[in-house]
Amino acid sequence: xxxxxxxxxxxxxxxxxxxxxxxxxxxxxxxxxxxxxxxxxxxxxxxxxxxxxxxxxxxxxxxxxxxxxxxxxxxxxxxxxxxxxxxxxxxxxxxxxxxxxxxxxxxxxxxxxxxxxxxxxxxxxxxxxxx
Numbered sequence: 001x002x003x004x005x006x007x008x009x010x011x012x013x014x015x016x017x018x019x020x021x022x023x024x025x026x027x028x029x030x031x032x033x034x035x036x037x038x039x040x041x042x043x044x045x046x047x048x049x050x051x052x053x054x055x056x057x058x059x060x061x062x063x064x065x066x067x068x069x070x071x072x073x074x075x076x077x078x079x080x081x082x083x084x085x086x087x088x089x090x091x092x093x094x095x096x097x098x099x100x101x102x103x104x105x106x107x108x109x110x111x112x113x114x115x116x117x118x119x120x121x122x123x124x125x126x127x128x129x130x131x
Contacts, residue, residue, distance in 0.1 A: 014106060018066075021059055021113050028056045028113075028121055035128070052120030055112045062109035070102045 032053050036043040045053075077098055086092065 017110060018063065018106070021063060021109055024113050024117065025056050025060050025063075028052060028116055031121055031125065035124070046124060048120045048124045052116045052124070055116035055120065059109045059112035059116065062105045062112060066102050066105035066109060069105060073098055073101065 032045060032049045035049060036045050038044040077094060081092070
């Protein structure tokens with residue numbers, strides 16, 4: 001195995017995890033919508049589902065921030081290298097610190113989604129079908 005293989009593996013898994021977070025966000029929103037009660041003009045949503053919705057919102061916000069931060073960081077680094085005469089084909093190693101903000105946001109969004117489901121949505125749905 002080469003270092004590039006390890007990098008490819010974590011990039012593949014983090015991209016797939018990001019896709020799953022987005023899919024779970026949509027599923028969570030659909031679940032909240034499904035279990036609303038009351039008339040269409042003034043539906044009432046259970047408090048635990050509203051709290052779950054807050055964590056879903058935060059997960060989506062961190063998802064957006066992760067990609068915005070990555071875009072800005074890598075663009076600025078690209079411009080920095082370009083201004084210092086780095087050619088298109090020149091090999092170099094980027095500083096590890098460049099990836100820290102996006103990894104922090106990745107873990108934050110994943111944690112927010114985990115909390116939304118584990119603490120709020122799954123217990124709510126379980127109470128609806130088990131009790």
